[in-house]
Every structure is written in C-alpha cells, then in structure tokens.
Amino acid sequence: QVQLQESGPGLLKPSQTLSLTCAVSGGSISSESYFWSWIRQPAGKGLEWIGRIYTNGRTNHNPSLKSRVTISADTSKNQFSLKLTSVTAADTAVYYCAADLIVFGGALARHWGQGTLVTVSS
C-alpha cells in the first residue's frame, strides 16, 4: 500500500514561500499507477485541491492560486514537493499530499498523507 508523509516548516511569516515535501513509500512516483497531488484544508473548513504532478513531470494547479504554485518531483528520493509563494494568513491550513488514481479520465485521491499544519502569522 502506498504511504505518504509530508514534511516542512510549520510557521511562516506573510510574504514568505511555503515549501513542503511528500515522501512516498510502498510505490514509485515514477510508475504510471498514481499521480501526485497536494490538497489543503483550513481549520474547520473544507478541502481544496492545490495541484498535481504527473509521471512525465507535467503539472496542473488550481487556477484560484494563480501562478503562486510550483510542484516538482525528485525521483531519486521518491518524493515530490510543493512551493507556494507570497503566503498570507489565508494560506494557513493543513496541507495533505495524496496519490491520485486516474480512471476513465477522472482523478480520485486514493491515498493520503497524515497532513502537516502550516500557519502564516507575523
């Protein structure tokens, strides 16, 4: 079973860049079985898809985050990363990485990391 674990700083100041890494075990991020997403959840609120990286390195992201999002992968370490620039308090959330299963053109978040809380505060 694929397992994921997020890591990264938990406290940022406004305007800084959020950087998180997701370590994957039980499967290779280079395989075609899954693709790799970031999802976030502000405290007491719902889930927001941030973006995804595919096996070929192509990425997609939520248009609501405009050009602040960069997702990359390091196949040698079997991990993928998220960078979110110019953070504000509105970016305070639990950030999850997930393994997406693509079936008939639709993506399902089948496996999730435990999540990591990122707080943006001056």
Place this chain on the structure above:
Amino acid sequence: DIVMTQSPDSLAVSLGERATISCKSSQSVLDSSNNRNYLAWYQQKPGQPPSLLIYWASTREFGVPDRFSGSGSGTDFTLTISSLQAEDVAVYYCQQYYTTPMYTFGQGTKLEIK
C-alpha cells in the same frame, strides 16, 4: 468551476439508525460517453486525513463496509449509512472529479451520534 453543495451541514443519528447525506452539483457530473458519474465520497474521522469511501457515485472502495452506499446521477447524489455505528462519526465530503485535472469538494457534513 463546478460547485458542490452538501446538506445538511451537520446531522445527529441514533446508533443503528439510517443516516442520509445529500450532495448536489452545480452542473451534471455524468459523462454520457461512458455513463459514469464522476462523484466520490470521502470520510474524515477526527484528527485523520480523508479516506475514499465510494466512487462512480455508487462503487465502494476496497474494505468499506456494505452499510455504506451511494446513489444518484447527474446533479443529485446521496450517501446512506444503513445502520449507524459509533466508528462512523466523521465528516463526510462529496467530490466531483468530472473536471479532472481539477476536482472540487463539498463543504462537508458532520455526522454525530444522537
């Protein structure tokens, strides 16, 4: 964007009773080319990440008890728990994946024991 709206926001049901959660999408998530509804349900227990319960509106994920069932098509969907157990206390989210690469979730329904 497709907006997903769940009702109710919270629900209290007695143990052993039926729980029903509704999810409506702002536009159809039925792909007529394959007759599949791109609608999933997730369960999030306190302090845990969400876990996939149901996809294609009615297909249970591996290991999900058969007291969980999903139904509906087009824009209107329902998650039913036929006999509520204590371990079912959670927040439930519907998700549309019709607009993959992007998917969107409902706001969640908090299910508690009465």
